[in-house]
Every structure is written in C-alpha cells, then in structure tokens.
Amino acid sequence: DAKTTQPTSMDCAEGRAANLPCNHSTISGNEYVYWYRQIHSQGPQYIIHGLKNNETNEMASLIITEDRKSSTLILPHATLRDTAVYYCIVSPTGTASKLTFGTGTRLQVTL
C-alpha cells in the first residue's frame, strides 16, 4: 500500500474550519484515500473516503488534487469534540484489502 505523510500536530480554534493535509505521492490508480479519526481510548471512526472526485458528507469534505498525490480533509466548523488523531490512509478496495495506519495528525481544537 502507498504511504502517506501528515503533519504531526495542528491547532484549530473552535468554530473555524480545520484543514488537514495529507501527501500520498505514490498512490496507485486503484487506491482510495480514506480518513479516520481516533478519539482517546476509542476505536477509529470512519470519516470519509474518495477515489478522485471531491467528496462531502455530514462530517467533513475531502478534497483530492487532480494528480491524486495529495488530499485535504476539511472540518467546516471545528468543535472541541473534534479533538482527535486524524489518519489519512490509502488502500485499494476489495474484501481483503487492509488499512495500514501511519502516525496521523493530532488535531487540538481550542476555545
């Protein structure tokens, strides 16, 4: 699976948009970009995923560059409850395709 690079940590003021970048320059054509987050002492929570088009759901938006070598997860109005470690993962689809976690970005939302 392709590797990803994320900043170690980021801060965001409550109510502002949080933009979390991810580089995946070696992504293959059949690999999706997945975003998960992990709040302390809980299992990872699925946020969003995409292949090449931008995606939006009730939690976040995912912007993927045209060359697919990087992406940005956008939390439009961050709250204190969004404080977590955010993981960007690239993986092909398929029943047995697994997710390999990197170190992620620790997002701290502050008042």
Place this chain on the structure above:
Amino acid sequence: GAVVSQHPSWVICKSGTSVKIECRSLDFQATTMFWYRQFPKQSLMLMATSNEGSKATYEQGVEKDKFLINHASLTLSTLTVTSAHPEDSSFYICSARGGTGANTIYFGEGSWLTVV
C-alpha cells in the same frame, strides 16, 4: 454506518492465563475482519487478517500460536491471547469491511487488556 462491536471493553487477567476477545459485525456479514493492537501513544498496528472459514493471515512478527484467531461465522471473529504476560497489555481493536463489496472498513470500540 455499519456497526462493529467488541466484547469485553476491558479485561484484567493474571499472567499465564488466556483471554478471549470477541468481535461482531452487528448489521452486516463480514467474510474478512482485521485485528489491531495499539500501545499507549502509538498508532494502530495490524496483527492479522481473519478469514471466515479459513486460517487467519498474520503480519510479520506476530506469533500465531500466541494470538489465536477464529472466524467461525460471517458475523463473529475471536482473538485469544494465550499465556498472557504483562507485555501483552494493550488496546486491541477489530475491524470489518461493511457489507459485500463495500469500500468502507468500520472499527469496533476496542478492548483494553491488562495482564497482572
């Protein structure tokens, strides 16, 4: 989204004993489930891929005789930590791909194991 549930949420066992952790897909069938381990302040490390009706596939460095995985049905996989030692104390997390052909993997709540 699809729901994956683990049991127990936390367990304390004595050194040398075995402990079983269950992972269930509650509203979908999962032919494949994944088991992870996470130590404090570290990322998730994939231990093995659990395949329904066949042997699990273990990642390099994971002892298959110590971490027994059974995936006897399409909704249940179990991880048994045999002859547990204090260094096996960790957060164990399972996951499953949601529904046949689905592109999303969902995770359980995790199980804290403390070996004393």
